[in-house]
Amino acid sequence: MQTLDLAALGDILPADAFKQMSAFGALSDIFVEQVLASGELLKLAQGETLYRQGERADCFYVILQGQLEIYQDSAAGREITHTSSAGESVGFPAMLAMRPRLMGGEAASECLVLKISSQALAKLQELDSQQFGIFFINLSRDMSRFLSYCLLRPQAEGPQV
Numbered sequence: 001m002q003t004l005d006l007a008a009l010g011d012i013l014p015a016d017a018f019k020q021m022s023a024f025g026a027l028s029d030i031f032v033e034q035v036l037a038s039g040e041l042l043k044l045a046q047g048e049t050l051y052r053q054g055e056r057a058d059c060f061y062v063i064l065q066g067q068l069e070i071y072q073d074s075a076a077g078r079e080i081t082h083t084s085s086a087g088e089s090v091g092f093p094a095m096l097a098m099r100p101r102l103m104g105g106e107a108a109s110e111c112l113v114l115k116i117s118s119q120a121l122a123k124l125q126e127l128d129s130q131q132f133g134i135f136f137i138n139l140s141r142d143m144s145r146f147l148s149y150c151l152l153r154p155q156a157e158g159p160q161v
Contacts, residue, residue, distance in 0.1 A: 001048055004041040004112075012112065013064060021087025023062045023138050031124075031131035038120040044107040050090075053104040057094035059117045060139070063087065066111030070146075072103045082149050083108055089142045096143075 018024040018032050027035075039062075044050060050061060053073055061068075063086050070082045070090060081103060084090050094101045095118055125132040 001050070002043045004043050006036060006039075006041050009036065009041060009064075017064075021062070021064075022142055023087055023089045023135075025138050026134050027131055027138075031128055031135070034127055035116070035124060035135065036114065038124060039114040039116045042113050042115055044111040044113065046107050046109050048107045048111075050105040050107065050111075050113065051101055053102065054100050057091060057097075057099065057101050059115050060089055060092040060095045060121075061105070061113045061115050062089050064112045064114055067108040068105050068111055068113070069108045070103050070105055081153075082146060084146070088146075089139050090146075092139050093143050093147075 015029070018027075024032050024035070041064075042050075042061075044066075050068060051057075053071075063084055065086050067086075068084045068090055069080050070084060071078050071080050073079075084105075090105055091101065124135065
């Protein structure tokens, strides 16, 4: 995993790309810039782990480019629960609950993600509470979609008994 300078982001993604991302929907350009400035830009190679199941969750991530497989390890092996794409947030439920991560995340392709710490999230609320409210709703929608997907997805077929 490589940390990139946020100044390089403009060369990688056009400014209007954020308007299409669910995490940034309906936010002002100024607030999106504040979110980006408060985070850490990370680049992952395909197969690289972003976070592990069981680790402390003091941050969440917004996928800016690429895809991330969300997985759960068990005695039966690794099960891919969902593949998240650009614009989606991941890791938010565990950070919000202040619990260890129930799932891990691994780059399914080369990925660019924005890491946002819980402290940075709190500071965003102080900067603009109205825009923060919209951002929080966007993150909550991502979380709800992910949970719905997990509950509605077909279960892996096990041995017939």
